Amino acid sequence: MAADHEYRFSFGPWNIGEGADPFGPEVRTPYTFAKKLDWFESLGFEGVQFHDDDVVENLEELSPEKCLEKAREVRKVLEDRSLVAEFVAPRLWFHPQTVDGGFTANSAADRQYALDRTLRTIDIAREVGTKAVVIWLAREGTYIREAKDAKLAYERILETLNKMLAYDPEISIWIEPKPNEPTDQAYVPTIGHAVAMAYQSDDPSRVGGLIESAHALLAGLDPADEMAFALAHDKLGSVHLNDQNGLKYDQDKSFGSANLRSAFNQVRVLDENGYGKRGEFIGLDVKVMRTQRQEGSVDHLVNSKATFLHLVEKVRTLDKDLERQYIEARDYEALDAYILRHLMGISS
Ligand code: 3MF
Ligand code: MG
Secondary structure: OOOHHHOEEEEOHHHOOOOOEOOEOOOOOOOOHHHHHHHHHHHOOOEEEEEHHHHOOOHHHOOHHHHHHHHHHHHHHHHHOOOEEEEEEOOOOOOHHHOOOOOOOOOHHHHHHHHHHHHHHHHHHHHHOOOEEEEEOOOOEEOOHHHOOHHHHHHHHHHHHHHHHHHOOOOEEEEEOOOOOOOOEEOOOOHHHHHHHHHHOOOHHHEEEEEEHHHHHHOOOOHHHHHHHHHHOOOEEEEEEOEOOOOOOOOOEOOOOOOHHHHHHHHHHHHHOOOOOOOOEEEEOOOOOOOOOHHHOOHHHHHHHHHHHHHHHHHHOOOHHHHHHHHHOOOHHHHHHHHHHHHHOOOO
16 A cells, blocks of 8 residues: 555544534534544544634634634644644634625625635634635525626635735635535636636735535536646645535545545546645545444544555556557557456456
C-alpha cells in the first residue's frame, strides 16, 4: 500500500456525527472536540477543517476580541498535537438571517450580515493559523428561479469575493461548488463556474476551488474530470473525497463505496498530476451510516483513507506499457477489461 506520509489527510469535526437526519434524531452521543482531536492524531489525519463556529462556539455572542482570543487558544491546542487548521468556512446557512441565502439574499440587511460574518471568519482563520477560507454557497440559490435575479446574484457573489480579497491580502478563497441541496437551484454549481469567477475576481491567483466528489456527481459530472479541469487551471485548493449513489440527497458515503472505478479515476488524476506535493490535503467529507453504533463512529474515516491509499497503489501499479499499447491500437475494449481486471486484482 502507498505510504501514508506521502499524503496529508484532513476532515472536519462534523464528519464525526451523531446520525440525525431529516426523519429522526441523533442515535449516538456526541464526542468532545478534544476526543475528536485524539482521533485526528491516532488515525493519521494532520489537517483539521473548520467552520467558523467549530473554532469558536457561540461566536455571535462574543466580542470580536474574545472571539480571536478563543481562536488563538484552538491554534495552541492544535500545535500541541502537531495538527494544523486546513481552512475555515463561514457557516452561512444556520442563522435566521441566512434563510434566503447570504451574499445573494434579497434583503440588504441579510447580505450585510453574511459579509460581516465572512470577514469575521477571515479573522478567525488568521488566528487559528490558516490562510484558506472555503466558501460553500449553501443557500445562494433559490427554490423557484423567479425568486432572485440570477445575474445580479452572480454580481453580488463576485463583489463579496473582491471584498474578502481586499480585506486580507494574504488569504486564499476556495469555492466549494454544489448544484443543489439545500436549495433546488444553486449558483456556482460546478468547478467551471468557480474558476470563471476566480478569473473575474480582483486577484485570480488567490481564488480557486474545493471539489467534493458527491457534489460533482449531483451535477451529473465526473468528479475526476472536474478535478482535471481545476488542475489544468492550477486552481485545486482542496478536495472533499466521498461517494454518492445516483441523484439523491447528498449522501457523503465513504470514498469508493458506490463506484470504486470512479474513485480510482479521482485518485489517478490527483496522483498523476502531483496533487499534494505543495502541501494540499486529501480531505474527506464523509458521513458514517446512521445504523453504525457508537464505537463505530469513525469507521468511515478509517475505511475512506485506507481505500484512498489502496487506490494510489492501484494507480502506480498499472501497467503503463500495456495501457499505451491499447491506446495506440485504439482498443478501448481491451483497456476497459484491463482496468477492471487490475481493480479486481486479477493478474492475467
Ligand atoms: C455540504 C458540504 C459542507 C462543506 C463544508 C465546508 C457541511 O454538502 O459539503 O459540509 O463541505 O461546509 O465548506
Ligand atoms: Mg463538502
